[in-house]
Amino acid sequence: MSSTTDPELIDKTTTDIAYLMENDEEALRLEIKTDIEAVRDEARWCGLKPGMRVLDAGCGPGLVTSILHEFIKPNGFILGVDYSTKRVEYANKKYANRNEIEFYLHDLRKPLKDIGTFDLIWARFVLEYNKKEAAEIVKNLQSIIRPGGLLCLLDLDYNCLTHYELSKPLESALFAIIGILETKYNFDPYIGRKLYSYLFDINCEKIESLLKAHHLFYGKVDENQIFNWTKKVEMAAHRLPEIISVYPKGKEGFIRDFNSFFLNPRRFSYTPMIICKGAKPYPFS
Template identity: 55%
Template structure:
């Protein structure tokens, strides 16, 4: 299936990056807050390589089931190979910017780290998901806010350039650096009931960084700078020097890095029935 736009983080190592950075206990904590429990039918929308889908599956088993959906044929193939083949877990390819049909209804729809890649389409995506949710079911939206910008003490001129870089990426790749703060309004505007909001730390890095965090952050910057190479013509030494400067900054145990994670959930009203 042809995707509607280029995925900002696409690379040969993307499945590995996504698997490596997924914190099992953090996912379980977030899923418990969202109401995921044994016996439910859950949709993991934007499932990527499937690790999160498998975590959700472990929480709804044995009577429940999970469907992982993603637009990337490569990611779905990886998910089926590494996390599929068990009763109650299924992976399907779909384009979430279009109506999704044939999957039935779900008790919980889990949309984590997805809407940040669809700045323009997010309100319509949320609107269409309503038809996949059982009355009384919950739509759970989870995303980062102030993405990639929570660093101290970043030296100049890197400190000046990074916000401009993220703004440029937003415009060029339909990314949303501030996706998290918008999630509540998406549910409010669609008249969901019992809307709840939670704030957690996604990245909270100080002292010696874990190797998984080092790989994740440097890989993100490597891919981003590669796709925005001309943007760095005014940075002393260009993109390569920017990457090296960030690496030195990030490996310094004095560095402090954080990224807020915003979780929102809302219930589809019982009185709507199923259309």
């Protein structure tokens, strides 16, 4: 399958930067933070089966695509789609497998044409980066599902807003950061609660929903989580100098305070994940 080029990756009309977390280590962060068993559980719940033709929308570096592939073997096919050239190149090198796993460069905010239809479309942690266009993306995805096929949306709710116990300056800074990410970077920390309504609005049938903890931290946290959260905090500090510069002791103070909160075994933190799946109706059903 040929890939589109990405001159429209940075869409200045909708947002300053297309993907909030973009940086040279993003493929690594996405791989390290992936809990393979959790993805397998999610895939089972969503109903991936041998022989299916699946689309992984916003596939990132392709690790999750490769996990989903386990479920559709034999005779299944999975196409990973992402708008990041770097991620698609990485995924192609590491996970592409002729006739079984392919990757395709495309911005999901634009309709997907000429790639056929799918038995199941999976979109995990991608709508949250497209606050303004999330409903439009869901419609675009629905248009390439075969009648009776499944659309599975997986995303977080209260993303980054459920930490205890934060100092007052840290709490104010985090809430201010999330507010700016919403308005300036098209990020939606409350996307999880919207997934059911998106499926409802496009007339999906047999909609089911599942609520689980994506993160649940208390006591000691592992190295992978430390790496993931350090990267998130560094990205916030890098993108939002207007908030970080007025934080007591600036960027250094912000990163130091977050680390001492996050590494303190007394801390409690969780992130709800919501998964919704629904079937595309048959015409005239």
